[in-house]
Amino acid sequence: MPHTPHAPGALMIIGGGEDRTDNKEILARFIALAGGPERQLVVLTAASKIPEVVWETYRVALHDLGARNVRHVPIGERVDADDAAKADIVAGASGIFMTGGDQKRLVAHIGGTAVEQAMRDAHALRGACIAGTSAGASAMCTHMLAEGKAELAPEKGAVRLGAGLGFVHRVVVDQHFSQRRRLHRLLSVVAQTPFLLGAGIDEDTALIVHGRAGFEVMGEGTVTVLDCRSAKTNIADLRAGAVPTLVGVGLHLLPSGAAFAAPPDPAARAGAPLPAIGQLPEGAAPAPRALADFLAFLTDRNDES
Amino acid sequence: MPHTPHAPGALMIIGGGEDRTDNKEILARFIALAGGPERQLVVLTAASKIPEVVWETYRVALHDLGARNVRHVPIGERVDADDAAKADIVAGASGIFMTGGDQKRLVAHIGGTAVEQAMRDAHALRGACIAGTSAGASAMCTHMLAEGKAELAPEKGAVRLGAGLGFVHRVVVDQHFSQRRRLHRLLSVVAQTPFLLGAGIDEDTALIVHGRAGFEVMGEGTVTVLDCRSAKTNIADLRAGAVPTLVGVGLHLLPSGAAFAAPPDPAARAGAPLPAIGQLPEGAAPAPRALADFLAFLTDRNDES
Secondary structure, three states: OOOOOOOOOEEEEEOOOOOOOOOOHHHHHHHHHOOOOOOEEEEEOOOOOOHHHHHHHHHHHHHHOOOOEEEEEOOOOHHHHHOHHHHHHHHOOOEEEEOOOOHHHHHHHHOOOHHHHHHHHHHHHHOOEEEEEOHHHHOOEOEEEEEEOOOOOOOOOOEEEEEOOOOEOOEEEEEOOOOOOOHHHHHHHHHHOOOOEEEEEOOOEEEEEEOOOEEEEEEOOEEEEEEOOOOEEOHHHOOOOOOOOEEEEEEEEEEOOOEEEOOOOHHHHOOOOOOOOOOOOOOOEEOOHHHHHHHHHHOOOOOOO | OOOOOOOOOEEEEEOOOOOOOOOOHHHHHHHHHOOOOOOEEEEEOOOOOOHHHHHHHHHHHHHHOOOOEEEEEOOOOHHHHHOHHHHHHHHOOOEEEEOOOOHHHHHHHHOOOHHHHHHHHHHHHHOOEEEEEOHHHHOOEOEEEEEEOOOOOOOOOOEEEEEOOOOEOOEEEEOOOOOOOOHHHHHHHHHHOOOOEEEEEOOOEEEEEEOOOEEEEEEOOEEEEEEOOOOEEOHHHOOOOOOOOEEEEEEEEEEOOOEEEOOOOHHHHOOOOOOOOOOOOOOOEEOOHHHHHHHHHHOOOOOOO
8 A cells, every 4th residue: 555645643652640740751741742832732531521620630730841732622422522613623733632531432422523533634644642541542542442351361252342543553552551450351352353462551651653663662661562463372262251271472561761663664765754743762773573563563564564 | 311210290380379168179189199088198388487277277178178198297497307207208198288388488498308308209209299389389490489579560680589499490480470460570580581481370270290291270260471582681781670671572371271291201102100190181282382392391301302
């Protein structure tokens, strides 16, 4: 498939619980990736049942960090997300932050609406940074981990997928990962659907995708990547609720500071504009072979391999 | 190295918390692997600070299961473990069960003593079943996970190894694995020492090694195997306490019923007696390639590869 030249902005996939009162490291990075404190920032609280409370937290935190143009776009029902004035605000933003709550509520309210299209355009055409934390992180995937529990072992059928917003393909995200012991929940997904790589993101930790350039991890915790594509499993033969045998799962553990650069971008070589913002840190290395596809999927290069 | 013909008994490596009052599935299997309820069974409480309390629990449980010849061999200090009468009891046993407590205490009291030699002889020469739960499980390894914590991420230097009893080589065991969230603790060990494969055993779950024939998993939980031999990591360059990057860790998750058969045993072909007890379940499959070395190490075949 030929590439349309574009300059996608950064994606910040945050594992929930990012600091909002102390060092606010991740929120500061969000402002930077949006282009700085003068830019228009938007907070989407559509995942939350207490949107005004959540908004107040982010309003104060972002203000403390110097952001001058922050707007709340409240979306209480789906019709709000097709409101032209709201969509215009989102379309003009340089940074769009989706808060926590319930990812099913979030995608039910904004999936396929004018606001979602405005997010997509802002990201793809103008390089806006799209951030999501907790439910907002899960919702960024095409195939979204919607709900389910598997605490002490993976279980067939324990987890439901849903249709997410589609900023990340072929990767399924889980959040609050180490804190809520979600290894087995995410294994339940990737064991059943090896097509998807799993990315488990700890609290106060962000997986940052720099457009087509690469990705990095920042924050207090780690990102755990699970790859079941080469695993041997009996899951297809099990009843629902049974624990599968899994042999040969690839596990990668990426702490803060891990950064990997994608190969040179054919689209960029063809004269497409470089992303003006969201640069990968210096020192980002090529990905080891075991991580190459994860990098390719995140940076949307999988149609080149 | 040529093999001395022998008929090693089974090893039961139990993740702690095995049921002692209800179905007692694992303890029943211990009796069976020792040859049945008429055989001499020995309980070693040397890991525990409350040996009489622990002994009473096992006395009742094993009695309820029909065992008629169960003896407690109390070892309160190292001199007890060199007592000839105690060593004779152990040497004559068909099943030897090491309880929980502190694995450092256990190996300090019995490592290199007459009792330890008696265990080794009973296992190697007469096919006695050696079982260990919790601390008793950890102590079965040559390289024993002695102590340490790493809760939310692996950490360089977080875990100390010690010299264990040496029934299992090139595999390091951790117990209470999923219940106590020990993935990162065991990753800390194998990231630093990829020579060792990690085996994390859940509560009320046993990894059973059937001499040189193969292994199986039984019980309520799973056995998690970690293999860092092919992983890329920066751990050598980190300060103590830092979180390593790990790319390409092999993870295997084996639930109850998983059973793998080792290749035909050259020693057996040479006319050595087959183990009289502790047979591998029918239907045990050859190990998938990713698990082949784990199987070889457990069944002490690594000098053949």
